Amino acid sequence: MxxxxxxxxxxxxxxxxxxxxxxVSVPLVRIGDALGLYRTLKEIGPVKAHELADATxxxxxxxxxxxxxxxxxxxxxxxxxxxxxxxxxxFVFAEPDSPVNLIGAFDTAAAxxxxxxxxxxxxxxxxxxxxxDQAGCMFCAVARLFRPGYVNALVQEWLPALDGVIDKxxxxxxxxxxxxxxxxxxxxxxxxxxxxxxxxxxxxxxxxAAAKAHAEAHGLANVQFEVGRxxxxxxxDFDLITCFDCxxxxxxxxxxxxxxxxxxxxxxxxxxxxxxxxxxxxxxINPVGRLYYSASTMICVPTSLAQETGLALGxxxxxxxxxxxxxxxxxxxIRRVAESSLNMVLEAT
Numbered sequence: 001m002x003x004x005x006x007x008x009x010x011x012x013x014x015x016x017x018x019x020x021x022x023x024v025s026v027p028l029v030r031i032g033d034a035l036g037l038y039r040t041l042k043e044i045g046p047v048k049a050h051e052l053a054d055a056t057x058x059x060x061x062x063x064x065x066x067x068x069x070x071x072x073x074x075x076x077x078x079x080x081x082x083x084x085x086x087x088x089x090x091f092v093f094a095e096p097d098s099p100v101n102l103i104g105a106f107d108t109a110a111a112x113x114x115x116x117x118x119x120x121x122x123x124x125x126x127x128x129x130x131x132x133d134q135a136g137c138m139f140c141a142v143a144r145l146f147r148p149g150y151v152n153a154l155v156q157e158w159l160p161a162l163d164g165v166i167d168k169x170x171x172x173x174x175x176x177x178x179x180x181x182x183x184x185x186x187x188x189x190x191x192x193x194x195x196x197x198x199x200x201x202x203x204x205x206x207x208x209a210a211a212k213a214h215a216e217a218h219g220l221a222n223v224q225f226e227v228g229r230x231x232x233x234x235x236x237d238f239d240l241i242t243c244f245d246c247x248x249x250x251x252x253x254x255x256x257x258x259x260x261x262x263x264x265x266x267x268x269x270x271x272x273x274x275x276x277x278x279x280x281x282x283x284x285i286n287p288v289g290r291l292y293y294s295a296s297t298m299i300c301v302p303t304s305l306a307q308e309t310g311l312a313l314g315x316x317x318x319x320x321x322x323x324x325x326x327x328x329x330x331x332x333x334i335r336r337v338a339e340s341s342l343n344m345v346l347e348a349t
Contacts, residue, residue: 025073026113028066029106032093037066038085041076042094045084052083099152099340104144105291111136112298119298128306131204131249138299139207143182146245149342150185155192158273158345161337165240165269169193173239176201176263178230178256179246183211183223189242190215190223199235201228230256236263244273245343247325248317249300251307257329270348272326276339279318288342292316319344 032038040055041047047055049064056063067083070076075093077084091098114135122129131139160166169175172195177186180200190198200223202208211225228234230243230250241260247253260270275292278284284293296315304312313321323334323346331348338345 021073023109025069025075026106026109028069029075029093029103030110032066032070033103033106037063038090038094041083042085042090046077046079046082047084048081049083097148097151099148101148104141104147107141108138108145108295108299111138111141112295115298119302122302122305126305128304128310129302130306131303132206133306134299134303139181139204139210142245142299143184143210146342147184149340150188150244153338153340153343154185154188158271158338159189161345162240162269162271162347163349165271168239169196172196174237175199176233176235176238176241178228178233178241178243178260179203179249180211180225180244181207181246183207183214183225185242185244186211186223186225187214187218187220190220191218194222196222198223200225201230201233201235203227203229231259233259233263237265238263238268239265240269240271242271242273245275247272247274247322248296248313248315249303250313251304251311252309253311253313253325254328255309257326257331259329261330268349270326270331272322272346272348273343274317274322274346275315276342276344277316277318279320283318284316289316319346322346 035058036056037052037058041052044051044055049067050060052067053060053063067076071078071083075089077086077089085094092100092102095101111134115129115138118129118133118135159169170193175189175196175198177189177198177200180186180202183200186198186200200211202211205227208225208227215223215225226234231252241264247256250256264270276288277292292315300315301312304310313325319336326334326346326348333349335347336344337347
């Protein structure tokens with residue numbers, strides 16, 4: 001029998017137990033969000049368990065056990081029989097526009113678990129799992145996961161980092177948001193630049209419907225959404241084309257790059273927002289890389305493989321590989337203009 005290093009084994013088991021604790025917290029966090037437990041605790045805490053139950057219309061025994069689990073996880077503060085959220089805990093769990101609100105990550109994790117059997121079967125066949133066949137509301141979860149980053153950086157940092165784009169947007173530009181999903185990014189830009197016109201394109205009918213409802217809820221007249229693929233959407237003469245966290249999901253991102261180049265005006269800009277990543281596995285062995293490689297296995301690679309060509313870049317393709325794909329479409333100048341803990345922003349002209 002191989003000699004075991006007891007210290008190494010204990011460290012591994014401890015780490016795995018921590019991981020399992022996080023995994024079994026997924027439904028509890030989603031319950032806390034859905035029933036307003038976090039939000040109410042932020043508003044009225046510190047409170048006893050039965051007081052939170054009364055305030056949320058929930059059964060006290062369930063709330064008491066939920067609070068105990070949350071306290072053990074470090075998600076809720078407990079002291080002398082009273083429960084509350086620290087400012088930091090509230091920033092993560094109870095403030096939707098916080099840049100570190102991570103509820104969407106828990107929603108995504110739940111959808112990934114639900115999707116297991118489909119992806120597991122694809123491991124044997126090598127085929128993909130189409131976006132429309134993903135389990136649960138994967139589309140809602142992904143939109144919610146990336147929304148905090150867009151809300152806090154898109155208009156404030158990312159667009160201003162592009163050469164000359166802000167002036168165009170202020171005076172009145174034509175913009176295509178390709179792979180727009182539920183339209184979070186599109187609506188944010190349309191709100192910030194009322195003189196410009198925005199068209200969101202996505203190949204998923206359900207997401208386009210959700211995006212239209214999103215825009216209507218905000219009463220925006222300068223935005224529209226259409227069903228269209230990145231490699232052949234209708235429209236041309238755009239001043240700016242954007243792709244948010246979707247290029248790596250495309251079956252044929254090189255064809256998309258070529259079509260986007262043709263759809264831009266001379267002097268136009270393509271902004272590509274992608275998951276932050278280094279160019280090698282070694283550079284990505286960290287908490288963010290772990291998150292993205294896992295999501296890529298369950299979501300991104302299967303989605304790409306279900307489409308024509310199926311290049312399957314993966315969520316951790318890295319800047320060097322992405323640059324190769326972008327350059328194949330005819331773009332000659334590509335540079336990283338901004339980054340965050342979850343994203344990198346590339347400008348292509």
